[in-house]
Amino acid sequence: MRPAHVLLAVLVAAVWGVNFTVIEVGLGHFPPLLFSALRFLVAALPAVFLVGPPKVAWKWIVGVGLALGVAKFGLLFIGMDVGMPGGLSSLVLQIQAVFTALFAVALLGERPTRVRVAGMAVALAGIGVAAVDEGASGPLTGFALVVAAAACWGVSNILTRKASPPDSLNFMIWVSTVPVLPLLALSLLLEGWSADLAALRSLDWSGAGTVLYVAWGATVFGFGAWGWLLHRHPASTVAPFSLLVPVFGMTSAALFLGESITPLRWCAAALLVGGVALTSLTPSRPRPKTLALTTPSRGAGNCALSPRAPAHASGAEQPLQRRGELRAQPPRARTRERR
Numbered sequence: 001m002r003p004a005h006v007l008l009a010v011l012v013a014a015v016w017g018v019n020f021t022v023i024e025v026g027l028g029h030f031p032p033l034l035f036s037a038l039r040f041l042v043a044a045l046p047a048v049f050l051v052g053p054p055k056v057a058w059k060w061i062v063g064v065g066l067a068l069g070v071a072k073f074g075l076l077f078i079g080m081d082v083g084m085p086g087g088l089s090s091l092v093l094q095i096q097a098v099f100t101a102l103f104a105v106a107l108l109g110e111r112p113t114r115v116r117v118a119g120m121a122v123a124l125a126g127i128g129v130a131a132v133d134e135g136a137s138g139p140l141t142g143f144a145l146v147v148a149a150a151a152c153w154g155v156s157n158i159l160t161r162k163a164s165p166p167d168s169l170n171f172m173i174w175v176s177t178v179p180v181l182p183l184l185a186l187s188l189l190l191e192g193w194s195a196d197l198a199a200l201r202s203l204d205w206s207g208a209g210t211v212l213y214v215a216w217g218a219t220v221f222g223f224g225a226w227g228w229l230l231h232r233h234p235a236s237t238v239a240p241f242s243l244l245v246p247v248f249g250m251t252s253a254a255l256f257l258g259e260s261i262t263p264l265r266w267c268a269a270a271l272l273v274g275g276v277a278l279t280s281l282t283p284s285r286p287r288p289k290t291l292a293l294t295t296p297s298r299g300a301g302n303c304a305l306s307p308r309a310p311a312h313a314s315g316a317e318q319p320l321q322r323r324g325e326l327r328a329q330p331p332r333a334r335t336r337e338r339r
Contacts, residue, residue, distance in 0.1 A: 001233055009241040012225050017248025019218040020086035021256050023077065026210030030199045031191040032077035035211070037183035040069055042215035044176040051170045060163030061171070065178020068156035074183060075149035084134070084142030087259045090249025091269055092130055092146050094242075097276045098123050099154025107158055119278025126271030133264035168227025169220070176219065243273050 001009070026035050054061055080089055098120045104110040112120075127147065134143045165171035187196055199207075229238045246269060253259035 001237060005229060005233065008225055009229055009238060010244065012222050012229075013241050013244035014248045015217050015222050016242075017090055017245045017250075018252045019214055019222075020080075020090040020249045021252040022210050022213045022218075024080060024086040024253070024257060026207065026214065027077065027081050029203070029207030029210065031187060031195050032081040033074060033183050033187035033191055034196045034199060036069075036073045036077045037180055037187060038211050039073070039214045039219065040176045040179045040183070042211055043219040044173060044180065047173045047220060048177055051167075051173045054174045055167055055170055056163045056165050060159060060165075061174050062178055063159045064156050064163065064171075065175045066182070067152050067159060069175065069179025070182045070186075071152035072149045072156060073179070074186065075145045075152060079142040079145030079149065082142045082145070083139050084146050085253060085259050086257065087246075087250035087253030087261070088130065088134060088143075088265065089146050090253075091246040091265075091272055092127065092143065093150050093153070094246055094272055094276050095123055095127055095147065096150040096153040096157065097279045099151045100157040101279050103154050103158045104161075108161075116279055119275045121275070123272055123275025123279060126268045126273075126275055129264055129271060130268035133262055133268060168230065169224035172219065172223040172227075240277070243277055246273065 023035075029035075030038065076089065076093065080086060084092075101110075101112060101116060101120060105112060131140065131143055134140060160171075163171070226238070250259075250261055250265075250269065254261055
């Protein structure tokens, strides 16, 4: 990668890491579901009128919008609102790589290598250590909600992989249009009209700044720049930079929010980052290809492989050539040969 591209990848990781600190500040201004709805509303408007029509089927846009926007971010914001620290959230959320790998095995038939399985085990051990640390200092409800958010992120990753959007920024902008109404409806139902109205009436520059950051910074710029890098470099080159997200997340939370980093949390960070690296950077084994056999002809002594398989890989070239020679012979010659 060029130095400028490396700096861009680090910048995206920093924006995404600091985003958790900004979310925690924003939750002091808005109820969590309303905050999440505003995030996607501002991300979608007016950008949806500038990026052109969707380039994938609507079923993928709606599916990712519900899994990522409603489920993942809804659970994340609620988990942080009930006490899950921002820095720890940035770390625990990386377990999405393990969920993505597990869902790929169950739904896509991928076969993980032994190294990837070991990475999953190490990352899960890191989650266990983080749970012990959070249980000693805060409620486990928020921790469980963030883990559930990571699972929903894994589902959205599988759906995005199936969609294979050619333009990640276009895809993300259209995905952002989906969660707005469901999140607003859930906010009115669970958080109440009065709480939402009070938050909007007391909106100040600090609250507006948090919405703009999570919408335009983390969503529009972050996903747009990340997709731009993925179009120009292999995923194996770009993906390692995402491991810097919890580094920036925990550091910014400690600097700006005074969030302490205990020895257990450092241990959890080492296990999680190491496990996620092994899980996400190790390719899966492809599914074994089954070879279909054709019905043997009368003049062939063995079965010929399906035309989908290369002839030189099976030794089937000779029988095919033999049948071609028989067709080229006149009828009398073929009769003599049979005798």
